[in-house]
Amino acid sequence: MHVPDGFLDVPTSLATGVVAAGAIAVALKKSRSELNEKAAPMAGLTAAFVFAAQMINFPVGVGTSGHLMGGALAAVLVGPWTAVLVVSVVMMVQALVFADGGLTALGTNITLIGLVTVLVGWSVTKLVLAVLPKRPASVVPASFVGALLSVPAAAAVFVLLYSVGGATELPFGALMATMLGWHTIIGLGEAFITAATVGAVVAVRPDLVYAARGMSQHLVLRTPDGQEIPATAVEVADEPRRSIWPLAVGGLGVTLVIAGALSFFASSNPDGLEYVAEDQGFIAAAEDSAVAGWSLADYGEVGGIPVGVAGLIGVGITILIGLVLFQLIARRDRDRDSVSA
């Protein structure tokens, strides 16, 4: 996912460069609260870790492999603003020292991998955390979802950039579909590795995981007769619990708008890939999936359901499945707790 020189034209490259510089400036200011004062060595070592972790390849499909981007992982481990710095530094070193990713595309690469994956990964993780029980272990499934969504999000932004300043006209819908498809699979790999890595750290040193800060439970003294006395000498005033509703409703609104409105946009060229496929004569090789007869298959082209509505229904189903999954996870955790207690 390292964009080379010449992929995007000069104005787009410069524009993303300005975005990247602005993001780094903001991150420099904000990261002070995340890092203890002047802890550049820690951030540097984390950058070295992300650099090493990007060498982990995982198989995506026949003959291809994706590698870890590490944006969501870094955000969960060291906090979003430090993560922006860390991943930007990794991009910079890769461009300057390893010739990986073009120099004029440095702004684009920092925007895509340093900014989009980190921010999407972090906000999704936070959103999921708001629903899950408040304990360090919850960070693991939350980071899974965050990492899973961060990769297709970066791919989508890339396609948008490409449609603005790309070297050639590609059918927008087809490119978006292909990129999203591949990067959802890559995102799965990213999500597995991120969640397992976070899980390993949470198990050993939960204090190092930024997303789990303030979630560790207070120490408890257990008396022989089973009484539990909180070990805190001083009453710790609970932080006023912020309502998650504004965030949830806002997120849902944005999702619905994207699903409803953008899918119209995407379908303005509904048969992009299919057109090319037909053109190239390889459509015969493509088989419809088993659900092709369903009304929602092909994003609403079959059963006469408008595309936007199909998108909305898709979002609804996704949220439903998500909620059920999280309920299951939460219940399992509760069961385990009652057994161990």
Place this chain on the structure above:
Amino acid sequence: MGAGHVHRLYRHGHTPVHRLPAHVKLVSLLAFVLVVVATPREAFWAFGAYAALLAGVAVTARLPLPFIVKRMVVEVPFVVFALLLPFLAAGPDVTVAGLSLSQEGLLAGWNILAKGTLGVVASILLAATTDARALLLALQRLRVPPVLVEITAFMVRYADVITGEMNRMKVARESRGFSGNVGRRLGVVATSAGALFIRSYERGERVHLAMLSRGYTGALPVLEVQQAQTVQWVGAALLPFSALVVSVVAWMTV
């Protein structure tokens, strides 16, 4: 901690290109790549001229061809994308060797291939003639925020250490008979990554404390200031300036 103080792409030498101050080289390279990217893709000859310019730099820096070619593997993923473009893009077709290819896609593929390759080679030339420390000082001179330079310095210094640690863990896993299907493998690899993060972070804490105890105030001392002479600026400007001339001619002829 026996990690090298030079990176893998660096090749020691005493040529005019090696002697140029790093920030001069960096500015020159950036200007060159910008000019290349802004060149119209139909001007095929212009890219040949750019390649010749880069070859001139490589000869001046005494870099052998295999050295550069071996390091060009980083661009392989985008070569694949560029090769796919003629099949994907829409528009009028041309028939080449019995294959019906999109004209637009062919041009676009060529565009990415040419500009991407020139960019990669130019970056390799910079990395091969400048050691990491000089590059960091160059960033500092070019007014990159000090914190960022510092983070970069630590990353460059420890990247080899951490990568080495990862490889040792890999060897350790495999010498204990580690294998298995993909699903189980991911779990083990990720656990190693978690262990690697803890080790990196704890090392960062120790390094920080050690530096504090030696009087570290938050900025790295600059030992030598490499002043760029006008002659050096002029010498370094030769590359982007020649490229600019080529580009202007290309714009006028296309």
